[in-house]
Amino acid sequence: MSRLHQLLGLIVVVCIAAVVIITVVYRVVQPPVPIDDRVRACYAVIPADRQAGLHLDYKPGTNTATLAVEAEEMHKSPTKEQLDTFIQCLHVFIKDVRLATASQPVAPLGEVADHWSASGQVGLKLTLMPGSNNEVLNNLRFGPASGNKSDIVAAWCKGTTACVKCDPPEPTSQTLEVLVTLLPGGHTKKVQMAGSWEAPKQAKPWQLVDRKGRRFFYECEPAS
Incomplete structure (x- = not known):
């Protein structure tokens, strides 16, 4: 194998490695964001420090979404008014919003x-x-x-x-x-x-x- 081929092969390997590293870093550093602008707008009704434990499973273009509300400390979870507003916002464009879990204080x-x-x-x-x-x-x-x-x-x-x-x-x-x-x-x-x-x-x-x-x-x- 010529030195040119070896050099080209090394460049390809380095490029692939760089892509993998960038992808991993992006996924680790960047927080998950809703890929649908309408969902992102609904998240905006809840303060960022109140979104802990709130997880939405939704595929754009479908009429069904599942919302999971995990048990979290009360100062981190959305208030019931914020959660109601969030669900009402989703209902504008998602017909069936299913609540998978609920966190109910005494x-x-x-x-x-x-x-x-x-x-x-x-x-x-x-x-x-x-x-x-x-x-x-x-x-x-x-x-x-x-x-x-x-x-x-x-x-x-x-x-x-x-x-x-x-x-x-x-x-x-x-x-x-x-x-x-x-x-x-x-x-x-x-x-x-x-x-x-x-x-x-x-x-x-x-x-x-x-x-x-x-x-x-x-x-x-x-x-x-």
């Missing part, structure tokens, strides 16, 4: 039901059936939990069988709605929530806040 059951039924939310809904003590039902402790909504609800229903009845009792990813009824005779205890709260002018059924700024929910106690 909250009264009624608040979770209202949040999951809000405009822009997708996936399973919770419906609270009126009964003899709606205060307890609306303020039963729910969460913290992370994962598929159906798995979260199934685990919660299983852990509160002494106090509530869920229909269906074991929801799946195909379940659209779970009806929750407070069982008569169930034992619950009133527990103060952490933090200080401002008493709302028009309290919702799941807002038990007294004049001292203390907020409460009920915990289901297993049958003895």
Whole structure:
């Protein structure tokens, strides 16, 4: 082999190596960005420091997207208002936005039901059936939990069988709605929530806040 051929071969090898190195460095250094300008615009509604744990699986030109919200520290995750706005933005050009996972902090059951039924939310809904003590039902402790909504609800229903009845009792990813009824005779205890709260002018059924700024929910106690 002539020196010219050897030189040309060396140049080709060096070029290939350079391309590989540049590609690796680019992928490591550059953060992943949405390849669709519309998706990028939707991400803009959430502050950059609040996007931790938010992952969207979407192929441009399709009508389906899957959104995963991993459990993260609360100061890093998007607020529920920001998440709702993000999903509403996606719905402008994506018909089916599926919520693969949810990160649910501890909250009264009624608040979770209202949040999951809000405009822009997708996936399973919770419906609270009126009964003899709606205060307890609306303020039963729910969460913290992370994962598929159906798995979260199934685990919660299983852990509160002494106090509530869920229909269906074991929801799946195909379940659209779970009806929750407070069982008569169930034992619950009133527990103060952490933090200080401002008493709302028009309290919702799941807002038990007294004049001292203390907020409460009920915990289901297993049958003895």
